[in-house]
Amino acid sequence: MNLQKIEDGFRLILEGIGEDVNREGLLKTPHRVAKMYQELLSGLDGNVKEESVLETQFTENYDEMILLKDVPFVSICEHHFLPFIGKAHIAYIPGERIVGLSKLARAVDFYARRPQVQERMTCQIAGLIQKSLSPKGVAVVLEASHSCMTIRGIKAQGATMVTCQLLGLFKRSEKTRAEFMAQIHR
Ligand SMILES: [Zn+2]
Structure with a gap:
């Protein structure tokens, strides 16, 4: 990531917007903003490979559902570059x-920290679990509040977007x- 370019931009x-870039309070703001984007968009860091996120696996005779719910995430809407903030259920x-639970949370983070749309992020998480673990079924639900909708535009405070991707048994079995x-929803 080119921090200098972000600062200049x-x-x-x-x-x-007509501000004085040299006034005291704003002097270091471009630098802070660049560091902030580096953190919020760290999923773009090429050092972490997609296929390595769920690499640590264990063989186990367990054939019931494994659920990790209320995994918090912050992502950036690629259309407005404002955050959308929510929870993932996997x-x-x-x-x-099977895979360590913390790795599932890492997968959420990996896809959240980049310019995103919620629909794609939902499919990417489910797809990675499917590809990495070959499970009998995968379900991913994301619930998020989108700043681009709550603080601008229609200003729909409190509106939550829910997206869902079901694969295998979750799709076939009611x-x-x-x-x-x-x-x-318990
Ligand atoms: Zn948006």
Whole structure:
């Protein structure tokens, strides 16, 4: 990531809105903004490879649903570059292997920290679990509040966007799906 470019760009925004880029309070703002984007968009860091996120796996004879719910995330809407903030619920029914729960949270973070749309992020998380673990089913639900909708535009305070991707058993079996939905809304 080129921090200098972000700084220069943000200085242009300040000039564009008619601010004095040299006044005390704004002097270091372009630098702070660049560091902030570096943190918020750290998923773009090429050092972490997609296929390594869920690498640590264990063989286990467990064939019921494994659910991790209320995983907090912050992502950036790629259309307005404002944050959308919410929770992810992830479930899978293992095939032969399971993965550490913290790794699932890492997968959420990995896809959140980049310019995103919620629909794509939902599919990316489910897709990675499917690809990495070959489970019998995967379910991912994201619930988020989008700043681009709550603080600007329609100003729909309190509106939540819910997206869902179901694969395998969660798609085929109404019972499995119902169990998942009941668990996450308990
Ligand atoms: Zn937006």
